[in-house]
Amino acid sequence: MPFLGQDWRSPGWSWIKTEDGWKRFEFFSHDIQDNSDIDLEDLIYFDSALFQVFFQEKWIYVQKESTRERHGYCTLGEAFNRLDFSSAIQDVRRFNYVVKLLQLIAKSQLTSLSGAAQKNYFNILEKIVRKVLDDQQNPRLIKDLLQDLGSTLCILIREVGKSVLVGNINIWICRLETILNWQQQLNNLQIPKQVNNGVTLSDLPLHMQNNILYKFSDGWDIVNLGQVTSTLHMLSEDRQLWKKLCHYHFAEKQLCRHLVLSEKGLVDWKLMYFTLQKYFPKKEQYGDTLQFCRHCSILFWKDSGHPCTANDPGNCFMSVSPQQFIDLFKF
Numbered sequence: 001m002p003f004l005g006q007d008w009r010s011p012g013w014s015w016i017k018t019e020d021g022w023k024r025f026e027f028f029s030h031d032i033q034d035n036s037d038i039d040l041e042d043l044i045y046f047d048s049a050l051f052q053v054f055f056q057e058k059w060i061y062v063q064k065e066s067t068r069e070r071h072g073y074c075t076l077g078e079a080f081n082r083l084d085f086s087s088a089i090q091d092v093r094r095f096n097y098v099v100k101l102l103q104l105i106a107k108s109q110l111t112s113l114s115g116a117a118q119k120n121y122f123n124i125l126e127k128i129v130r131k132v133l134d135d136q137q138n139p140r141l142i143k144d145l146l147q148d149l150g151s152t153l154c155i156l157i158r159e160v161g162k163s164v165l166v167g168n169i170n171i172w173i174c175r176l177e178t179i180l181n182w183q184q185q186l187n188n189l190q191i192p193k194q195v196n197n198g199v200t201l202s203d204l205p206l207h208m209q210n211n212i213l214y215k216f217s218d219g220w221d222i223v224n225l226g227q228v229t230s231t232l233h234m235l236s237e238d239r240q241l242w243k244k245l246c247h248y249h250f251a252e253k254q255l256c257r258h259l260v261l262s263e264k265g266l267v268d269w270k271l272m273y274f275t276l277q278k279y280f281p282k283k284e285q286y287g288d289t290l291q292f293c294r295h296c297s298i299l300f301w302k303d304s305g306h307p308c309t310a311n312d313p314g315n316c317f318m319s320v321s322p323q324q325f326i327d328l329f330k331f
Contacts, residue, residue: 058082058083058084058300058301058304059082059083059298059299059300059301059304059305059306060074060078060079060082060083060298060299060300061074061296061297061298062074062079062292062297062298062299062328062329063297074329075114075117075329076105076109076112076113076117076326076329077113077114077116077117077118077120078117079299079325079329080113080117080120080121081116081117081120083290083299083300083301085098085101085124086123086124086127088301089124089127089128089131090131091288092287093286093287093288094286094287094288094301095138096138096141096286096287097286097287097288097289097290097322098124098128099128099138099141099142099145100284100286100322101322101325101326102121102124102125102128102145102149103144103145103148103149103322104322104323104326105121105326106145106148106149106152107148107152108326109326110149110152110153110156111156111165111166113166114166115166115167118166118167122175122178125145125149128142128145129142129146129182129185129186132186132189133185133186133189136189136191139186139189140220142186143183143186143187146179146182146183146186147183149179150176150179150180150183153172153175153176153179154176156172157169157172157173157176201228201232202228202229202231202232206231206235209231209232209235210235210238213225213232213235213236213238213241214241214244216245217245217248217249217283217285218282219242219245219270219273219274219277222236222241222245223236237270239266239267239269239270242269242270242272242273243267243269245269245273246269246272246273246276248283249273249276249277249280249282249283250276250280250282254276254279254280255272255276258272258275258276258279259272260272260275284321284322288301288302288303289319289320289321290319290320290325291317291318291319291320292317292318292319292320292324292328293306293308293310293313293316293317294316294317294318295308295309295310295313295316296308296309296310296316299320299325299328
């Protein structure tokens with residue numbers, strides 16, 4: 001009986017090593033490979049820069065056990081690489097999502113990453129820090145991430161040690177020193193004042209400034225904006241604003257359990273918000289999230305899609321929060 005599949009004795013795909021691990025690549029045209037007059041190095045290096053075209057699907061099958069068709073299972077590190085988080089951080093809709101995911105991994109899943117996944121994790125983290133230092137946006141978000149990561153590494157290095165860490169202990173010490181250096185750079189970050197001769201936020205009518213504050217979902221953003229002008233400070237102290245924020249993030253039972261009253265006997269909604277966030281997680285809000293297809297068990301970004309075999313794919317998709325993403329790989 002003839003063998004109809006791809007010959008296992010063939011040389012296989014071409015692979016090249018990158019900072020994110022080994023990746024498979026192919027040329028624009030197969031005819032180029034047959035042209036013996038063209039130097040392959042000229043195709044890879046163009047204007048002294050690496051010129052590569054990689055074949056990589058931006059989706060991954062979430063497999064938790066071996067089957068006859070598929071051997072092995074999918075790991076968190078593999079998903080971290082295949083879903084191309086390096087490119088996702090450049091998308092303003094996905095930036096907060098990736099940062100939150102890195103923060104959750106730093107708190108609980110750092111020791112479960114393989115050596116290659118660890119390298120990929122810290123490469124992406126470095127790109128995030130460089131991006132924040134360059135465009136001077138979201139510094140507080142990254143400070144919180146580095147604080148959690150630094151605390152985790154201190155505990156692992158000092159109290160646990162080599163028993164759970166993958167790799168040489170000196171590598172982890174160097175990583176901790178790098179994190180401390182990044183924290184210092186972020187603390188020294190000075191955001192220059194931009195001169196704008198056009199309409200500013202203060203020039204808007206009072207009701208429009210108030211409407212803008214009501215669009216914020218983070219209490220610290222409201223506090224920081226209230227420090228800009230005296231008018232914004234007055235608007236940021238509005239009780240109804242903080243009441244709405246508390247009801248948006250927390251359930252009624254949580255509000256009743258930690259009721260905070262002012263000296264006048266009224267509910268101090270602002271103080272309640274910052275008290276409740278110490279005990280309960282806030283409602284997460286992202287511009288874009290990973291999608292999970294229940295029919296195919298595939299994780300993917302909405303823009304890239306995946307080859308779904310369902311009759312009505314739209315009803316099979318569900319948004320995946322960062323915590324749900326991690327839970328998919330807990331075996």
